[in-house]
Amino acid sequence: MANRAQIQTNNSALIAMIADEDTIVGLLMAGVGNVDLRRKTNYLIVDSKMILLMLLSFAYEKCSLCFLETTVKQIEDAFKEFSTREDIAIVLISQYVANMIRFLVDSYNKPVPAILEIPSKDHPYDPTQDSVLSRVKYLFSAESVASGRR
Amino acid sequence: MREYWCLVAEKIMILLKMSGQGQRLNVVPTVTVLGVVKARLVGATRGHALLKKKSDALTVQFRQILKKIVSTKESMGDTMKASSFALTEAKYVAGENIKHTILENVQTATLKVRSRQENVAGVKLPKFNYFHEGETKNDLTGLARGGQQVQACRAAYVKAIEVLVELASLQTSFMTLDAAIKTTNRRVNALENVVKPRLENTITYIKGELDELEREDFFRLKKIQGFKKREIERQLASARQFAEEQVAEKVSLQKDYYRLD
Numbered sequence: 001m002a003n004r005a006q007i008q009t010n011n012s013a014l015i016a017m018i019a020d021e022d023t024i025v026g027l028l029m030a031g032v033g034n035v036d037l038r039r040k041t042n043y044l045i046v047d048s049k050m051i052l053l054m055l056l057s058f059a060y061e062k063c064s065l066c067f068l069e070t071t072v073k074q075i076e077d078a079f080k081e082f083s084t085r086e087d088i089a090i091v092l093i094s095q096y097v098a099n100m101i102r103f104l105v106d107s108y109n110k111p112v113p114a115i116l117e118i119p120s121k122d123h124p125y126d127p128t129q130d131s132v133l134s135r136v137k138y139l140f141s142a143e144s145v146a147s148g149r150r
Numbered sequence: 151m152r153e154y155w156c157l158v159a160e161k162i163m164i165l166l167k168m169s170g171q172g173q174r175l176n177v178v179p180t181v182t183v184l185g186v187v188k189a190r191l192v193g194a195t196r197g198h199a200l201l202k203k204k205s206d207a208l209t210v211q212f213r214q215i216l217k218k219i220v221s222t223k224e225s226m227g228d229t230m231k232a233s234s235f236a237l238t239e240a241k242y243v244a245g246e247n248i249k250h251t252i253l254e255n256v257q258t259a260t261l262k263v264r265s266r267q268e269n270v271a272g273v274k275l276p277k278f279n280y281f282h283e284g285e286t287k288n289d290l291t292g293l294a295r296g297g298q299q300v301q302a303c304r305a306a307y308v309k310a311i312e313v314l315v316e317l318a319s320l321q322t323s324f325m326t327l328d329a330a331i332k333t334t335n336r337r338v339n340a341l342e343n344v345v346k347p348r349l350e351n352t353i354t355y356i357k358g359e360l361d362e363l364e365r366e367d368f369f370r371l372k373k374i375q376g377f378k379k380r381e382i383e384r385q386l387a388s389a390r391q392f393a394e395e396q397v398a399e400k401v402s403l404q405k406d407y408y409r410l411d
Contacts, residue, residue, distance in 0.1 A: 011264055012263070012264060012281075012283065013262060013263045013264070013265060014259050014263070015261070015262075015280075015311070015314075021249065022237060025237065025252050025253065026234070026306075026307045026310075027310075027311070028252050028253065028255075029237075029303060029307055030261055030307035030308045030311050031259065031260035031282070031308075032260075032261045032262075033256035033257075033259060034258055034259035035256050041256070042259070089263040089318075090263060090315065090318040109325065111322045111325050111326045112265070112276055114278075114318040115321075116314055116317060116321065118226070118314065119226075119227055119231075121234045130223075132321050133219075
């Protein structure tokens with residue numbers, strides 16, 4: 001079968017994260033953080049500096065595009081790297097970060113690693129934006145999925 | 151490999167159907183071929199029934215997973231909220247600087263994920279489990295102050311990870327099952343709407359041709375029989391005539407003989 005992806009059973013895999021600083025700190029506290037020999041981390045902090053840059057780039061539209069690109073590009077690159085690395089089984093991504101790279105998240109359709117959108121502290125979780133839940137909604141007359149929204 | 155050929159056959163059949171000549175197979179109408187096609191029809195029917203069962207089993211599983219996903223997503227919100235509060239508490243008590251300590255202390259992951267496969271009606275679904283490996287480095291974090299809060303925060307986040315890992319495996323199963331159900335349904339439909347009608351048409355075609363041949367044979371035999379009958383009658387008639395002529399000749403000879411006397 002060509003379209004059936006192989007699911008490998010490796011005995012230990014990592015959890016990768018792309019989120020805001022607080023969420024990352026909490027998850028690191030639980031002990032999921034990993035730094036390999038090349039000082040590569042399995043997490044990306046989308047911190048206030050990045051957000052500030054993005055806001056700036058919206059404010060000053062002239063010299064802004066490069067700022068915007070660097071920040072979103074960083075997230076994109078991290079997402080691509082995490083979703084292709086062999087030793088990662090789950091990628092946790094904050095929903096507002098996922099919204100920045102929505103096209104990538106929506107076009108991702110491999111079973112492993114699993115992409116999971118999580119709520120962050122500053123941004124409440126909106127089930128209608130979740131790429132998986134929106135698919136669930138099609139198949140399931142779930143009143144509880146989006147609780148009547150949309 | 152068989153599945154692959156099924157797919158190829160299915161595609162070819164769809165193409166043929168589109169071009170409007172896929173109503174029956176192109177075969178020689180003989181008894182042997184009829185047997186072969188009948189056997190194929192039996193196979194197709196059985197395969198259809200089996201695939202239908204598989205599709206039903208997958209759908210049942212799929213619905214269960216959907217329900218679980220929805221409820222777990224909801225509980226994830228609560229868990230994440232609780233762990234965020236725990237972090238805020240820890241920060242308040244132990245000071246804002248604790249995050250630097252934690253960020254600096256990252257070395258190797260102590261909480262990892264193990265994946266294994268689960269088999270549902272021939273579809274392999276991944277399941278994730280998390281497990282602890284080695285010592286936690288953060289044991290001494292917050293030793294000066296707020297140690298209790300830090301530990302509580304850690305426990306809260308471990309709990310969050312537990313929910314997240316469960317959700318991740320549900321989500322992966324959801325996607326895998328979705329794809330599997332689609333393929334199975336496509337196969338069921340192909341068998342039901344393309345393969346089986348074609349085989350049935352072929353069988354009726356072959357039966358019709360065989361009947362036609364039989365009628366032709368019967369007619370031919372009748373014809374030959376009639377021909378032979380007529381031939382025999384003709385011969386009989388000529389023989390009778392010959393005999394009569396002979397008798398007549400004999401009689402006339404005898405007449406002549408008596409006259410000579």
